[in-house]
Amino acid sequence: MKRLLFATALLTSFLSQAQTAEEIKAEMAPKKDSIAAIQGRVDALQSQLDALPGWKVGAFGTIGGSLSNFNNWFAQGLPNNSSGTIGFTVNAFANQQEEKFFWRNAVNINLSWVKLDDKDDPTDDDGFREATDVFNISSLYGRKLSDKFAVSGLGEYRTTILSNFNDPGYLDLGVGGTWTPVTDLVVVIHPLNYNFVFSNEDTIFNSSLGAKIVADYTKKLGAVSFKTNLSMFQSYESGDLSNWTWTNSFAYTLWKVIGVGFDFGLRNNKQETLNYIVNNAPTPDPTATFDTIDNELQTYWTFGLSYSF
DSSP states (O other): OHHHHHHHHHHHHHHHHHHHHHHHHHHHHHHHHHHHHHHHHHHHHHHHHHTSSEEEEEEEEEEEEEEEEESSOTTSSOSSEEEEEEEEEEEEEEEEEOSSEEEEEEEEEEEEEEEEEETTOTTSOOSOEEEEEEEEEEEEEEEESSSSEEEEEEEEEEEOSSSSTTTTEEEEEEEEEEEOSSTTEEEEEEEEEEEEEEOSOTTTOOOEEEEEEEEEEEEEETTEEEEEEEEEEEESSOGGGOEEEEEEEEEEEEETTEEEEEEEEEEEEHHHHHHIIIIISSSOOTTOOTTTSOOOOEEEEEEEEEEEO
């Protein structure tokens, strides 16, 4: 009888708790709907604010890094070593939006360093070496023909800054049209664009006339900031002189201006590939040409703490 009473009491307690949990969930449901509705109204007001004339400035990026040290860790090939990686990205903008024109300026920087010091090898390099080196700055001016279309001029400069500054460097100058279907999306199509290429290796790198296409989407939704940018140049002279770069940045704010972020980029540039094979590869091939090489896809990614302001 005692066991039966105990089992009955235990079952009753369980059902009571389950019922209570269901009641709590039922009370939470309308509150969640209310929060979503409030956030929707806030986002709508933010969109109206973003559309107002005047200057808008901001920046966000990612900081990543790690350090490690091993002594007598014989399970690995280098039992005594110290290693580390340090990197950061910056995505900054200053945009002016007026009734009859707009002026959009942006800069993207992605730098990182890496080191691996084998303590048993006194001849190895024990310092940090550059690993990722990306610098891009652009300025787009448009005179509006309507709310969504404008005639525009674009200047964009790309290079590395840790090493081989402006070797190569790329400067695009062109005119054409810009389409802005929504506030945060900009699509640039410039059929008249000259791609200036600066390099000491003038037998591989060449400037040419072509078409420039840029698509940029930058958005902040609550705690999430993200930016994606595709920049393409199609040479009228030769496909070997064409190139494109696609960069993406995501940041999620956890506390005030600090959060977690992720950046990745893709790039295709046959001139850079040929220059690496001819001059910088571990086993250089001075006889290589555009026709004999495979145009490898270039990639990078960074993960770490993020910041925004």
